[in-house]
Amino acid sequence: MALIELQNITRSYKVGGDDLQVLKGITLDIEEGEFVAIMGPSGSGKSTLMQLLGLLDRPSSGTYRLGGNDVSKLTDDEGAVLRSKTIGFIFQMFNLLARTTCVDNVALPMIYSRAPNRDERAKEVLQEVGLGDRFDHKPNQLSGGQQQRVAIARALANRPRILFADEPTGNLASDQAEEILGQIKLLNRSGITVIMVTHEPDIAAHAKRIIKIKDGVVVSDVSKDVAQHSLGGSATVLTKPAKGASTTALKLETPEFSWAEFGEFGASALRAMAANKVRSGLSMLGILIGVAAVIAMLAIGQGAQKAIEARLASLGSNLVMLFAGAPSMRGVRSAAGSNSRLTLADAKAVRGLPHVVRIYPEAEGNVTIVHAGKNWVSEMQGVTTDYEGIRSAKPYYGRFFTDKEDTDLERVVLLGQTVVNKDFGNENPIGQTVELNHIAFKVIGILPFKGSNGNSDQDDMIVVPIRTAMRRVLGTEYLHEMAIECTSAADIPNVLEAMSRLMRRRHRIPAFKEDDFQLRNMADVQATLSDTTKTFSSLLGIVAGISLFVGGVGIMNIMLVSVNERTREIGLRKAVGAARRAILLQFLIEAAALSTIGGLMGVALGLAVSLVLSRFAGWAAVVTPQSILLAFVFSSSVGVVFGFWPARKASMLSPIEALRYE
Ligand code: ADP
Ligand code: MG
Numbered sequence: 001m002a003l004i005e006l007q008n009i010t011r012s013y014k015v016g017g018d019d020l021q022v023l024k025g026i027t028l029d030i031e032e033g034e035f036v037a038i039m040g041p042s043g044s045g046k047s048t049l050m051q052l053l054g055l056l057d058r059p060s061s062g063t064y065r066l067g068g069n070d071v072s073k074l075t076d077d078e079g080a081v082l083r084s085k086t087i088g089f090i091f092q093m094f095n096l097l098a099r100t101t102c103v104d105n106v107a108l109p110m111i112y113s114r115a116p117n118r119d120e121r122a123k124e125v126l127q128e129v130g131l132g133d134r135f136d137h138k139p140n141q142l143s144g145g146q147q148q149r150v151a152i153a154r155a156l157a158n159r160p161r162i163l164f165a166d167e168p169t170g171n172l173a174s175d176q177a178e179e180i181l182g183q184i185k186l187l188n189r190s191g192i193t194v195i196m197v198t199h200e201p202d203i204a205a206h207a208k209r210i211i212k213i214k215d216g217v218v219v220s221d222v223s224k225d226v227a228q229h230s231l232g233g234s235a236t237v238l239t240k241p242a243k244g245a246s247t248t249a250l251k252l253e254t255p256e257f258s259w260a261e262f263g264e265f266g267a268s269a270l271r272a273m274a275a276n277k278v279r280s281g282l283s284m285l286g287i288l289i290g291v292a293a294v295i296a297m298l299a300i301g302q303g304a305q306k307a308i309e310a311r312l313a314s315l316g317s318n319l320v321m322l323f324a325g326a327p328s329m330r331g332v333r334s335a336a337g338s339n340s341r342l343t344l345a346d347a348k349a350v351r352g353l354p355h356v357v358r359i360y361p362e363a364e365g366n367v368t369i370v371h372a373g374k375n376w377v378s379e380m381q382g383v384t385t386d387y388e389g390i391r392s393a394k395p396y397y398g399r400f401f402t403d404k405e406d407t408d409l410e411r412v413v414l415l416g417q418t419v420v421n422k423d424f425g426n427e428n429p430i431g432q433t434v435e436l437n438h439i440a441f442k443v444i445g446i447l448p449f450k451g452s453n454g455n456s457d458q459d460d461m462i463v464v465p466i467r468t469a470m471r472r473v474l475g476t477e478y479l480h481e482m483a484i485e486c487t488s489a490a491d492i493p494n495v496l497e498a499m500s501r502l503m504r505r506r507h508r509i510p511a512f513k514e515d516d517f518q519l520r521n522m523a524d525v526q527a528t529l530s531d532t533t534k535t536f537s538s539l540l541g542i543v544a545g546i547s548l549f550v551g552g553v554g555i556m557n558i559m560l561v562s563v564n565e566r567t568r569e570i571g572l573r574k575a576v577g578a579a580r581r582a583i584l585l586q587f588l589i590e591a592a593a594l595s596t597i598g599g600l601m602g603v604a605l606g607l608a609v610s611l612v613l614s615r616f617a618g619w620a621a622v623v624t625p626q627s628i629l630l631a632f633v634f635s636s637s638v639g640v641v642f643g644f645w646p647a648r649k650a651s652m653l654s655p656i657e658a659l660r661y662e
Contacts, residue, residue, distance in 0.1 A: 057655075321481060562646070
C-alpha cells in the first residue's frame with residue numbers, strides 16, 4: 001500500500017461563471033520515503049496539486065487515499081488535525097510570523113497540536129537546521145536563506161511523515177538554495193517523504209523521481225537512481241516520526257482547550273496591537289470614552305439621588321402637611337393666613353388624633369435682621385420644639401429653644417447659615433443680640449446647613465418660638481401651616497381622613513362648601529422626587545451605554561481591517577494545523593483585549609472625571625464599586641460581542657485562499 005494514492009483527481013475553479021478545470025484527472029502513487037519533484041510550466045497546476053496533497057484543499061472529483069484512508073472529503077477541521085500531525089509545509093514566501101522570534105515561529109504548530117516541551121523542541125530543530133545562535137531573532141533580522149531554514153524547522157516541529165515544499169528556493173540566491181536543498185535531502189534520508197514543487201530543472205535534479213505536469217495532466221513520471229553520498233551528520237534521531245504517529249489510525253477530533261493556546265493568542269493579540277499602536281489606540285478610545293462616560297454619568301446620577309435623599313430625610317419621614325387656605329387659593333399663599341383661621345388650638349386637636357407621633361405648627365413672615373449696623377431681610381419661622389426632631393434641625397452650634405421659652409414668649413432666635421454669614425461673618429453669634437423688626441432677640445443657636453433646593457436658599461431663614469413670633473413680632477392669632485408626623489406610611493391615609501373630618505368640624509364648614517385648608521402627603525412628594533432622580537440616573541446610564549455601543553462598533557471595524565490585513569497569517573496558521581475554533585478564539589481574545597484595556601483606562605478616566613466634578617464643580621458624584629464592575633464587564637463583553645463577526649469571518653477563511661491572498 002502506497003502512502004499517497006491519487007485516483008483520477010480533478011480540480012476546477014469557478015471563474016466568472018465558467019468552470020476553469022485546472023487538474024484534469026491525475027492518477028499517481030507515492031511511496032513512503034520517496035523524494036518527488038513536481039515540475040511543469042507556470043500555471044500548469046503544480047501548486048494546486050500540492051495543496052490537494054497537503055490537505056489544504058479538496059479535489060472536485062476523484063479519490064485521495066493517505067495511508068490507506070480516504071481523505072478526499074475531510075472537513076476543514078479534520079484536515080487541520082491531520083495536517084498538524086503528519087504534514088509539514090515550506091512555502092516560497094517563507095510565511096513566517098512577523099515580529100515573532102524564531103523559537104516562537106517554530107513552536108507555533110506545536111501549540112495547535114498540543115505538543116509538550118515546545119520551547120526545547122523548537123530550539124532542538126532550530127539547532128538542527130543550523131540556527132542554534134538565532135533563537136531570539138525575528139524574521140526581519142534574518143537573511144532569506146535563514147528565514148527558509150526557520151520555515152523548515154517549523155515544518156519539522158511536529159515530526160511530520162510528509163514534507164511539502166512549494167518552490168522552496170524560488171526566492172533565494174543560488175548558494176542559499178543549495179543549502180536549503182541539502183537540508184531537504186538530509187530530511188528525506190532520515191525517512192521523511194518529500195514532495196517538492198519546482199520549475200527549475202537543476203533543482204528538480206536533486207529529487208529521486210520527477211513528475212512533470214502540463215495543463216493539469218501528468219505528462220511524464222521518471223524515477224532515477226541518485227548517487228547516495230553521505231552528507232555527514234544525521235537528522236535521524238530528531239526527525240524520525242514519533243512511534244504510533246500513523247495515518248492508518250486517523251484520529252480527527254479537535255483537541256480540547258489548552259492554556260498554552262490561550263497564552264499564545266494573548267501574546268499575538270499584544271503583538272498585533274503593538275504593531276498598530278495608533279490604530280489600536282484610536283479604537284480603544286471609543287471604549288475608553290464610553291466606559292468613562294458610564295462611570296461618570298452613574299456617579300453624577302447617584303450623587304444627585306443621594307443629595308435628594310438626604311434633603312428628603314431632613315424633611316422628616318411619614319410627614320403630612322396642613323396648610324391654611326382653600327385648595328382653590330393655591331398660589332396665593334401670602335393671603336392664606338388671612339382667609340382661614342388655623343390656630344394653635346387646631347394644632348392641639350390634631351395632635352390628639354390616633355397615629356400622630358408629633359406635630360409642629362408654623363407661623364411665618366419676613367423680618368429685617370439688624371446686627372452691628374448690618375441689615376438683612378430674611379424669613380422668620382415661628383415653630384414649636386418638635387420642629388427640631390421632625391425637620392432634623394438639631395443646631396449645628398448652640399442649642400434649640402425650650403417649651404418654657406415658648407410659653408414665656410422669650411425673645412430667643414436660631415439663625416440659618418446664610419444669615420450668620422451676612423450679619424456676623426467670622427464672629428461667634430451665640431449670646432449676641434440681634435434686632436428683629438426693632439425687637440431685641442438673643443441668639444441661642446445656629447441651624448444645620450441645608451443647601452439650596454434649586455430656587456431658594458434654605459439657609460436664609462431664622463427660627464423663633466411660635467408664641468413669641470405670633471404675639472411679639474407678627475401680631476397674629478393664626479398659623480400658616482402645620483407639619484404632622486405619623487406613626488407609619490401605612491397610617492397616612494387614615495390620618496389624612498381623620499384630619500379632614502376634624503378640621504371641617506372645628507371650622508364648622510357646611511357640607512356644600514369646600515375645605516378652607518389643604519392637606520398634602522409628603523411621602524407622595526418624596527416618592528415622586530426619588531422616582532424622578534431614578535429616571536434621571538437611568539437616562540444618564542442609557543446615554544453612556546450608547547457611547548459604549550459606538551465604541552463597540554469601532555472595535556468591530558478595526559477587527560475587520562485586522563482580519564483582512566492578516567489573511568496570509570490566518571492561512572499560515574491554518575496550514576500548520578489551526579482549527580477554526582482556534583482562529584476564532586484568537587481574534588476574539590484580540591478584540592476582548594482591545595476593549596478590556598480600553599475599559600480599564602476608561603475606568604481610570606471616569607474616576608478622575610467624577611473626582612474633578614465633585615471637587616471643583618461642586619456636583620455630588622458617588623462612584624460605587626458596582627458601577628466600576630458594570631463598566632468593566634460591559635466593556636469586555638463589547639469586545640467579545642463586536643469581535644465575534646470579524647473573528648468568525650477569519651475562522652471561516654479557506655487556508656489556500658488565505659495563503660494566496662495578496
Ligand atoms: P502553478 O503550476 O504555477 O503552481 P497553480 O496551481 O497555482 O499553477 O494554478 C494553476 C491554474 O489555476 C492557474 O491558471 C491559475 O490561474 C488557476 N487558479 C489557481 N487558483 C485559482 C483560484 N482560486 N481561482 C481561479 N483560478 C485559479
Ligand atoms: Mg505555483
